[in-house]
Amino acid sequence: MTTPAIETHGLRKSYGDKTVLDGIDLSVGAGTVTALLGPNGAGKTTTVHILSTLVRPDGGTALVNGCDVVRDPGGVRAVIGLTGQFSAVDGLLTGEENLLLMARLRHLGAKRSKARVTELLEQFDLVEAARKPLATYSGGMRRRLDLAMTLVATPSVIFLDEPTTGLDPRSRHTMWDIVRSLVAEGTTVLLTTQQLEEADELADRIAVLDGGRIVADGTPDELKRLVPGGHLRLRFADAATLDGASRLLDESARDDAGLALTVPSDGGVGTLRAVLDRLDAAKLEVDDLSIHTPDLDDVFFALTGKKDQNGKKDQPDRVDMKGTEP
């Protein structure tokens, strides 16, 4: 790998006696996507604010594109774009005027500004709403406009702070598509998220942040291997079938009261099919099946030995296959 687009060493920040960042070491390769995963208050936004020159660190160093965020903020600002948690748009202007404002502030010149704005409106599906006031925009449209404003000057490093929080599933997928196409063009992306699924979808590497420290760092697959939460839960009609299945699948844990078996799984189709095939071969009928994939809760439980402070209950990603004939 060439020189990293983003590099931090021992980054620290505290507000009063509350330590927000407690020594962050991060390295993001040019043209890759890294997700900062963590609960509220983990330090994700503060990290992004330091890297985008909004907040000065108390200690440590941070380089973006080789420029130090404290000593050369101008050099950093020339290459970055930030789309924050709260939409940074001018609510009193139209979408088009917002984009033109950005183009003028980036000194693109009248002709190029016009062309770039037209291009972005098309790419972000905002042509129809271009001349309407922002008050008429949906949450998803505002977020798309926000990102389009960030991209006016085609920055090479983009920070996305919880880009899909509060969006409906469709807008979320649209946002993911946009991020993927940015990466396809060679843009470096650092995004923060609370959702493991989002990090998994988009990121080449995931850094798990908790209490101002990085508690794990790796590819999505590496991370998932650290998390034992994934399993299949199989329920049977009677105790005899349960007995049979329990003998067949020796790695499983049985729950006699619930007439159920818990089988460790990576959540993939392959393992699911293998388990069902074995039961099928032994003529054992499954009454009900659900797939539990590891979520942020599991990640935190595994990595920090404590539950996510929201006290979120174990809510499985349930794929109901009731009455499925194997």
Add this chain to the structure above:
Amino acid sequence: MTTLSPERPAAQRTPALGASRQSHVVADSITMLSRNLLHMVRYPGLSMFTILGPVVILLLTVFVFGGTLGAGLPGVDPAGGREAYLAYVMPGILLITIAGSAGGTATTVSMDMTEGITARFRTMAISRASVLAGHVLGNTIQAMIAVALVLGVGLLIGFRPTATPIEWIAAVGMIALIAFAVTWIAVGMGMQSKSVETASNLPLILMLLPLLGSGFVPTDSLPAGLAWFAQYQPFTPFIEAIRGLLLGTPLGWNPVLAIGWAVVIAVAGYSWSMLIYERKSVR
């Protein structure tokens, strides 16, 4: 829909800044000014509101209290009290107009802060002076328009200034300078406020100052402590300077004091705003 054009020239990815950054301050200030003026054109209701207040106070003081108050002015024939009071109160009303308009700036500055667009401007290497100058110049223009309209209402109900053309020019210049100075304070207030609500209330202090000066009654009619405050607060020379220019009352040192105060207030407001800009623009 989200296929971003793959061909992108390498040079375009890193726009050259560096040396040309200084020259951008002026261009960016103009961009920011046009943004603020666009707000004004798009939402004239906000500006109308700042005119309505002073007009109501003007009509109230002249037609309700004016007869009695005018009769109490030194050297005024009780029979012509209301007209005399209209002439007396007009400069104070104009100052209230300027203060009210500055209040609008505090609100818009605070809105920019809470909506996060100021943070966006900061990550774009736009100098803080440009961002704030856009607000200040925009509001100074807005305040001048408001003052012209309120003055128009005054003329309609019988205000008759005696100023020569040169005195008019001087008066307009003085009003612009005062508006510019007071707006810088309002920018600081808008930035300091934690919420838009606070930001819209804080500048009420500015609207009170003409009342606690020579705006509505002569300062020597006030009780001793208040008279002392009225004598030395900036709005009294502001009002006296405008009164002298428009109506030919003795100017004395008032224009000098007014200009001095305006410069002090502008510098103080500017320094305060610049100082807290970086700290307050991240929420």
